Amino acid sequence: MKKLLVGLLAIVLLTGCSHKNKDTTFMLTRDDQFYALYNQKGKQLTNYNYKTFQEVKGVGYLVTDRDDKKSVISFEGEPIIEAGVYETLEAVDQMFYATKKVEVKKEDKDTKKTTVDPYLKSNLYVLNGEGKVLYQADSQTAILKSELPVIFKDNEYIVLYHEGEELYRGKETVKYVSRYKYSSSVVIGFNETNHFYHFTTKEDQKDIDVDLKQKGTYKILAQNQDGIILNDEKLKSMIYVDFNRQQVFQNTIGINDAYFDEEQNIILTSQHKMYAYPIGGVPVLLNSYYLKSVTYVNRSSDIYGPHQVYNKGKLTGELENCQLYPEAKLVYSEIFPVYVRNKGYQYYNFNSKKVIDKTYMEAEPFNSDKCAVVKINDKGYSLINDKGDVLTKSYYYQIKYIGSSYYAVYNESGTFGIIDSTGEKILPVEYIDLPEKPIVSYDDHNYLILGKNGRSYVYDIDDEMKEIFSKEGQVTLNSKGYFEVGHDYYRIDGEVIK
Numbered sequence: 001m002k003k004l005l006v007g008l009l010a011i012v013l014l015t016g017c018s019h020k021n022k023d024t025t026f027m028l029t030r031d032d033q034f035y036a037l038y039n040q041k042g043k044q045l046t047n048y049n050y051k052t053f054q055e056v057k058g059v060g061y062l063v064t065d066r067d068d069k070k071s072v073i074s075f076e077g078e079p080i081i082e083a084g085v086y087e088t089l090e091a092v093d094q095m096f097y098a099t100k101k102v103e104v105k106k107e108d109k110d111t112k113k114t115t116v117d118p119y120l121k122s123n124l125y126v127l128n129g130e131g132k133v134l135y136q137a138d139s140q141t142a143i144l145k146s147e148l149p150v151i152f153k154d155n156e157y158i159v160l161y162h163e164g165e166e167l168y169r170g171k172e173t174v175k176y177v178s179r180y181k182y183s184s185s186v187v188i189g190f191n192e193t194n195h196f197y198h199f200t201t202k203e204d205q206k207d208i209d210v211d212l213k214q215k216g217t218y219k220i221l222a223q224n225q226d227g228i229i230l231n232d233e234k235l236k237s238m239i240y241v242d243f244n245r246q247q248v249f250q251n252t253i254g255i256n257d258a259y260f261d262e263e264q265n266i267i268l269t270s271q272h273k274m275y276a277y278p279i280g281g282v283p284v285l286l287n288s289y290y291l292k293s294v295t296y297v298n299r300s301s302d303i304y305g306p307h308q309v310y311n312k313g314k315l316t317g318e319l320e321n322c323q324l325y326p327e328a329k330l331v332y333s334e335i336f337p338v339y340v341r342n343k344g345y346q347y348y349n350f351n352s353k354k355v356i357d358k359t360y361m362e363a364e365p366f367n368s369d370k371c372a373v374v375k376i377n378d379k380g381y382s383l384i385n386d387k388g389d390v391l392t393k394s395y396y397y398q399i400k401y402i403g404s405s406y407y408a409v410y411n412e413s414g415t416f417g418i419i420d421s422t423g424e425k426i427l428p429v430e431y432i433d434l435p436e437k438p439i440v441s442y443d444d445h446n447y448l449i450l451g452k453n454g455r456s457y458v459y460d461i462d463d464e465m466k467e468i469f470s471k472e473g474q475v476t477l478n479s480k481g482y483f484e485v486g487h488d489y490y491r492i493d494g495e496v497i498k
Helices: 009-015 106-112
Strands: 025-029 035-039 050-056 060-065 070-074 079-081 088-092 095-099 125-127 133-136 141-145 149-153 156-161 165-170 176-179 185-189 194-198 208-212 219-223 227-232 237-242 247-252 257-260 266-270 273-276 284-286 289-292 295-298 307-311 314-319 335-340 344-349 371-377 380-385 398-403 406-410 416-420 425-431 439-442 445-452 455-460 466-472 476-478 482-485 488-491
Touching: 035 050, 060 088, 070 088, 133 141, 133 149, 165 185, 176 219, 185 219, 194 227, 208 237, 219 257, 227 266, 284 295, 371 398, 380 398, 406 425, 425 445, 439 476, 445 476, 466 482, 466 488
Parallel strands: none
Antiparallel strands: 025 035, 050 060, 060 070, 070 079, 088 095, 095 125, 125 133, 141 149, 149 156, 156 165, 176 185, 185 194, 194 208, 219 227, 227 237, 237 247, 257 266, 266 273, 273 284, 289 295, 295 307, 307 314, 335 344, 371 380, 398 406, 406 416, 416 425, 439 445, 445 455, 455 466, 476 482, 482 488
């Protein structure tokens, strides 16, 4: 196996490193039919020529023009692969699969099949990011269209990555390649084993290059900076590769998907079931509150318990005569609400102890700010901290946590304002439209979008809630770093893109 070299300079140059220096490009449309390329300064780089587009990181855009011809353009809008040269183009890493239009005779249809099926031996090209042909399928060369290109030539198998560099070259048959999105994690599948690669830009970490002794066809489900989750659903085999310890852990469990939650817990899902996975341990079925994979409440089938409480893997006690949240629910602190029969809501911790000496008519779990919305009496809702102190100076008809330490507070007519996690009023009670995601971020900068009287207002959270601009209609922030209002577009600083 060949170790990988870190080659991500192009991506670093593309993505930039600060709010002011962010340098990227994006496609805009004025009629939902054709798109043109713009840069972050709002400069138009191409005409409105493209029906479809796909960004290829480190290369440019794979586009379809008005005549339905495929081509590749750079981030500056310059041609890399001219339109019409190839009938089909598909991006694969910083390379492309391509075919040309050919007439296939009836008697030649079976000649595509080879002894290394499903490898192809005709009309398939692998191009690099500059459009140069790296390999062409022919009588001497077979190509497998996997998640990275696999070449069979001169009785050797070659797996390409990046712009055509060799990830693997050897005699062992390559059956498939699985890659997680554009990440630096790859699984190569052989007849009797699998091999996992992970390459990093951190100088104090080594590239990971390990054999997975398990057979199977593994799909990469999720990854974070500490590890990756692989799964063969048919074999009911889940594998976790720990990047820091460079160890491989396997569990026999039937799952459909997996992800890392907001606290980076490993969550496994199987139909309607959820499990928390302690690395190297046995997955824990979740059915109510959980903080970590070893700190959770096991809700009883009896609605009023007793419910078992675990802290750091140890049973700390049981909660009786109370109801718990009936589904898996991540909490952000050691405290969670329970409904005590014939009394009301109280807060307990994972040591099975009551921690706030108050009972509420309603109570929500504490959020990441260590604040919770409660209803103390019929006057309305208040905000409390994890000591039980009331933070709001008045009661509100309704309170919604919207993220980033901010809350929408409502009056009886449905009009709302904004307060922060200390209860201080930030914006007056005069807004009527709260988007599904009112707080949005771009390049580590936060913005708030609210509406009233058919008009949307965009505020810069990180600049003392300065109003950036307002416009009639619904405003959304595109992930590429511009605001959209219908077919009107605004730069991140509020300037119109013409």
